[in-house]
Amino acid sequence: MKTYEQINKRIESGKAVVMTADEIIDYVEKKGLEQAADQVDVVTTATFGPMCSSGCVLNFGHSKPKIRMTEAWIQDVLVYTGLAAVDVYLGATQLRHGDPANMYHPGEFRYGGGHVIEDLVAGKTLQLFALSYGTDCYPLREIRTYFTINDLNQAIMLNPRNCYQNYNVAVNDSDKTIYTYMGALEPNRKNANYCSAGQLSPLLNDPYYETIGIGTKVWLAGAHGHVYAEGTQHAGGDERTPEGIPKGGAGTLALTADMKQMLPEFVRGVSLRGYGVSLAIGVGIPIPILNVDVLKRTCVRDRDIVAPVVDYSNDYPQNTGKVIGYVSYEQLRSGEIEIEGRKIAVGSLSSYHKALKIANLLADEIRRGDFTLAGPIAALAKDTRSKPLVIREKAS
């Protein structure tokens, strides 16, 4: 048994024993759970993949004369101005003004909100254009200027949903290629795409949210941030395997951190042909080894985690809830899965390579004493499900 205080003391004195969620598996196999729980202080988990529910709040400071922005664009990408005078929210999936979208199907979606966020973190100079109706206190009615992230008072990432605990494997049962947020899917189940770091993924290493909850400190693209709320569509009550691993999306996290501290390598705009734009972001979450049970759950392996295979030509869009079958991440990573007797080639949208890099970067930071842990101040719900949107004929 260890406490957060004890672990943080060891981190501060540079003595903490830290391993990644992938190293810990072999280590526990060698040393046994009891001994390993005694020795290891922290296990680092990570993920890197497209997370559409991402965005940021920016504060521009006041111009002379002042403006209360009512419509604004950064690099021709619309931002939300329904906040205070010079606060805006920039969303990852917003298209650039004039993007033909899917008018010529499949659209290319080369640049949008996610790319603006990438450019911002990369320190590029961006254009702001804003309009206003003008008031006595904010007389300016139009502004065009150029800025970098360093000119902003605040650039705070605010992602309502990151780190899906588990996720679908997408296939296409129709007879034509479809273009989805899970990538291009060829007809008749010719390929399958998945999007999870599997055994490295944060919430798969803490399936019951014992150490990851509201308030938990996280590594968000290199910045030190935290979980500020349960993620949108959090569904801790989703069906689980006997070992407690959710068989569907289940838990999600709302994350925030200061973008000025982020590393550009881990903040990347995404273009999904025929679908739209998004943002891929790297997240690392340390798990304190408080006791044997917490350690045991970090030893989860790809072969123990299953993901639902879903048809994205009909069942997903029509919200039928049908699952074709389940496959393990070990099978997915082999590059080929077998469903109903047929072999299907597998691709991924989430990068295990980058996730591994993040888990190691975070482990190094903790070993150096530069990242101490903060546990949850409130737990995530374990019994909730995600509700559908009911289409009603009239107000009741």
Next chain:
Amino acid sequence: MSRTITKKLMLFFPKCECEKPIIYHLVKDHNLIVNIYRAKVTPEEEGYLVLDVTGTPRDIEQAMAFVRTFDVSISDTGKGVIRDEVRCTHCGHCITHCPTGALHIGDEATREVLYNEADCIECLACIRVCPFDAFASAF
């Protein structure tokens, strides 16, 4: 007869050389087997050609000397499909779309996605599907 080898080349034809039947002479006069992957004449009437040539090292050398007598530049390192190593996140999305295995997972433990240019047939599928804009065509 000496052993044959296969070489992948990219040829660039400035405006003035586009109309000459250079490839015909590679086959007829230099005994080369030619496999063209991709050819394009730009609106500016410059030509690009990516191809494999198979023949004896001597025949290939002589053929290249012949090509160089025109104002054509030959590249046997720079290919028509280029990956920006910094932009690639090694997500692996392109792998199932690559028909030849030119894109593949190297080490199972790190899951780095390797790009073996020699196996690339320039189908351009990876350029279309890469979500991170890591691939580009030279022309």
